[in-house]
Amino acid sequence: MSIKEDQNRFRDIIRGRIKEDFKKYVSQGELIGKRENEYVKIPLPQIDIPTFRYGAKQEGGVGQGEGKPGEGTGEPGDGQGQAGNQEGQHMLETEFTLDELADILGEKLELPNIKPKGNKNIETEKTKYSGLAPVGPEGLRHFRSSYKKALKRYVTSGTYNPNDPVIIPIRRDLQYRTFKTVSKPQTRAVVIYMMDVSGSMGDEQKEIVRLESFWINTWLRKHYKGLETRFIVHDASAKEVDEETFFRTSESGGTLISSAYKLCQKMIEDDYNPADWNIYPFHFSDGDNWSGEDTRLCTRLLSEFFLPNVNMFGYGQVESKYGSGQFLKDLQKDFPADERLVLSQIEGRDKILDSIKDFLGKGK
Amino acid sequence: MANLTPELERERVRICKIAKDAGLDCFETIFELITYDQMSQFAAYGGFPVRYPHWKFGMEYEHLSKSYEYGLSKIYEMVINTDPCYAYLMEGNMMMDQKLVMAHVYGHCDFFKNNIWFSKTNRKMMDEMANHATRIRRYVDRFGIDVVESFIDKCLSLENQIDRHSVYNEVSRSKIEEAPRANNLMLKYDRDYMRDYINPPQFIKEQKERQMMAAAKEMKFPIKPERDLLKFLIHYAPLEDWQQDILSIIRDEAYYFAPQGMTKTMNEGWASYWHTKLMTEKILNDSEIIDYADHHSGTVAMSPQSYNPYKVGIELFRDIEERWNKGRFGREWEECDDVRERKNWDKKTGLGREKIFEIRKVYNDVTFIDEFMTEDFCVRNKLFVYKFNKQTEKFEVDTRDYPAIKAKLLFHMTNFGQPIIRIEDANFENRGELLLSHLWEGVDMQPDFMSETMKNLFSIWSRPINLATVMDNEKYLYRYDGKEFANFKISGDKSAADGAQGEKK
Secondary structure: OHHHHHHHHHHHHHOOOOOHHHHHHEEOOOOOOOEEOOEEEEEOOEEOOOOOOEOHHHHOEEEEOOOOOOOEOOOOOOOOOOOOOOOOOOOOEEEEEHHHHHHHHHHHOOOOOOOOOOOOOOEEEEEEEEEEEOOOOHHHEOHHHHHHHHHHHHHHHOOOOOOOOOOOOOHHHOOEEEEEEEEEEOOEEEEEEEEEOOOOOOHHHHHHHHHHHHHHHHHHHHHOOOEEEEEEEEOOOEEEEOHHHHHHOOOOOOOOHHHHHHHHHHHHHHHOOOOOEEEEEEEEEOOOOOOHHHHHHHHHHHHHHHHHHOOOEEEEEEOOOOOOOHHHHHHHHHOOOOOOEEEEEEOOHHHHHHHHHHHHOOOO | OOOOOHHHHHHHHHHHHHHHHOOOOOOOEEEEEEOHHHHHHHHHOOOOOOOOOOHHHHHHHHHHHHHHHOOOOOOOOEEEOOOOEEEEEEOOOOHHHHHHHHHHHHHHHHHHHHOHHHOOOOOOHHHHHHHHHHHHHHHHHHHOHHHHHHHHHHHHHOOOOOOOOHHHHHHHHHOOOOOOOOOOOOOOOOOHHHHHHHOOHHHHHHHHHHHHHHHHHHHOOOOOOEOOHHHHHHHHOOOOHHHHHHHHHHHHHHHHHHHHHHOHHHHHHHHHHHHHHHHHHHHOOHHHHHHHHHHHHHHOOOOOOOOOHHHHHHHHHHHHHHHHHOOOOHHHHHHOOOHHHHHOOOOOOOOHHHHHHHHHHHOOHHHHHHHHOOHHHHHHOOEEEEEEEOOOOEEEEEEOOHHHHHHHHHHHHHHHHOOOEEEEEEEEOOOOEEEEEEOOOOOOEOHHHHHHHHHHHHHHHOOOEEEEEEEOOEEEEEEEOOOOEEEEEOOOOOOHHHHOOOOEO
C-alpha cells in the first residue's frame, strides 16, 4: 500500500533522517501541552508547508457561545464533528492520561521496562474501572448510559412525550461501572533532581530541564507507585527547594557541583535506605564547574557513594552559550564504561526525546 | 464494484428513492464498504484511492489513523465529486450511522451535480488523479524520490496561488483586446499647405511620446497583474519538462479542489439539512432516534473558538426556508420595524423549499453568507468575533456587532482567507526579477512563512523575488536574491515599483 511509503517518508522527515532543512517546519509543539487534572494534551508532530498566509494570532475569527466582549474564549481547539471530505489544515491535539502517555513514550523510544529492586513480595492492589454491567452498587451507577437506555425504551414503546420529557428509569435500564483488580508489586522510588542555577543557565535551558524531568517522572511513575521527587538547586552552594521554586530560581555566581552532590548524599543517607529504595539522582547543568579540584571531588563522590547505591545516576548537559561543557568530558574520561552513570548531551529542545532515551533506555 | 451487505444494499435502494422523491438530483452514487485503515488512507488522499507519492499524505494518514486509534475522532463519511459519485461507508459502524451517512452523501451529491461552482470540475477526476500518480512515479523512477519530492514541496508551497474565478470566465479572458495602433501620427489633412496647421510640430511630438508610452506599457509583462502564479510559472519559468509537468499537475488538482473550499459551508449545510429531513421523516425507526440525535448534535456542535460549517450552513438553510415560507423578505419586511409584527409575520408564501433549491444552484459561501446572514440570525445563534489580546495572551470575545461578524466571516471566505497576491512585473528593474504585490486588507502576512515561500519561489523562477506588502502599518518591499533577504521601506503612497529606490533599512 503506497500510503505506507508516504507515512515512512513523513516519519523520516520528522526524525530528521532526511531533509534536514525541514526540521524547522516541524511543530513538536510544547511537549507538554496543557495539564488538566491527570490529562495531558500533546500535539502530534506536523509539518507545515510554507505558503503566503496571514499570521494566525492577528487574524481572529468567528465563534459561537456565551460571553461578553473582553471575556476569554478558551483555547482554540477543533470542535467535535465529522471530518469532511475537504482539505483542511489544523493542529491535532490529543489527550492522554499520564499512564497512556508513559506507554506511548515507552513505545516510541523503545524503552525497556524497569526491573525494580526491593521487596517484590509485597503487592498492592489497585482497582481499574473497565466496563459497564447491568448490576452493581448504586454508587457506581453510570448516569449517562442509564439515561440513554431509559430514553430509548421510552421512545421505542411510544410513551415519550416531548412536551413533558420526564424519564423514569426502571431496573432494566440501569448500568453500572465494573472494575477489575490489578495487583502491582510495591516498590518505592525516589527521584532527586539537581540543577545548576548559576547565571549561565538561561530560561531556555531551564525549560528543557523542566520538560525532561516531566518525561522522566511520567515514565518512572508508571513503574513505581508512589514515586517521590526531591529538588536541589545549586550555584556555589546547594539547597533543597520545592518543585515550583526549582524551575524558577535564578542565581548568579559561581558553580560548585560538589555542593549539590554532597547535599544529595546527605538526603539519601537520612531518608532513603538504598536497600529499600530505588534511587534516581539526575543532575542538569551546562557543564561549567568552578575548578578541576571540585570536579575531582565530584567524581570521587560518584564512584564511592552514588554508583554503588543508586539504580542509576543521570547527568544531562544542556547546551548554553556560556557553558564550556567541560564537566561532561571529565565524566566521560573518568567513567568510560559504567552502566550506572548515564550521560546525555542536550543540544536543544528537539533533542529532548533523544536524551530521554539515553537516560531511560537502559532499563535500570 | 459496490460490496455492500444485502442489508445495507436494501437500505441504499430505499434511501436513494427517498432522496429522489424529496427532489434531490444526484449522479449515480456508488457506496463502498471499507475498513477504518482504508478510510484513513482515502481521506488522507483527499478522497481518492490513488495519489502521487508525497509525505504530506503520509502525515495526514498518520494523524487520521492515530486519532482514530486513540478514539479522538472518526471519519463517518467521505464522498468524491465525480460522475458517478463515489462514497465510502466504514465497516463496523452502527446501522443507524450508515443510514445517516447515506442520507448525508445524497445531499452532497445533489450539491456537486447542481451547484454552478462545480460545473467546471473534471468529473472523471478519479482517473485523472491516477494518471497524475503514474506520471509522477515515472519521474521518481528516473530522477529519484528526493529530487522529485523536493520539487513537489516547492510547488505545494505555491499551491494556493491560483485564480479561483478564472475558470468561470475563461472566454473573456482569452480575448485580449487589440489596442488600436496609430501608425500614422498625423491627423488627416486634405491639402498639403494645411499640414503644419493641423499637425503642428508640438502635436506630433506629443503623439510620439504617447505612442512610446503605450509601447512601454505593452512591454510590461504581464500586461495585466496576474493572480494565477502557477500558470505563469508553467509558461515562463525556466523549468525542465518534468518540472513543468509536475507543476501543472499540482495546479490542476488545486483547481479541482477549489470549489469545495468555496462552498464548504453551503455544501455541508445542504447535506446536513437533507440528512436531518430524510432521517427524521422517513428513514429512522423508533429505536434509532436517540443514537441519531446524539450523533447529529455532535456533528453540529460549535465551540467558542471554532467555526463549524455544518452548524452555520444548516441553520442558514433552515432560516431561509422559514423566511421564504412566511414571506419574510422583500421591501415590506425590511422596512417593518415593529417587533411584534415581525415576530408574528407569516404571509403563507410557502416559497421556502423552492428558494433553497435555487440557492444551492447559484450561490457560493461568500454570496450565501453575504446575502442571507441577517442580524436576527447572528443574535439567535450567539455568534461573536474573537481576537487575540496581546496583553493577556489570550483569545477574547471582541464584539457581537452584526456587521463585524459578517465582515470577519466574509474576510475568511474570500480567497479562502488567504492573502491575495499578484504578479505585477516579471521583468522588474529590467533584470528579469519577479515583482509580486500583496493586496493588503488590514492583516499582515506571517513573516517566517512569507520568506520561506519566497525562497521556494526563487528556486523555481531562478531570479530574485520582490514582494511589496505591509508589515506593522508600514509598506515594505521584501527582496530575496538567492542568498539573502533585504527589505526596503516604501515611502508614502508611491507605488511598489518606486520602492526599490527607497532607502535601505
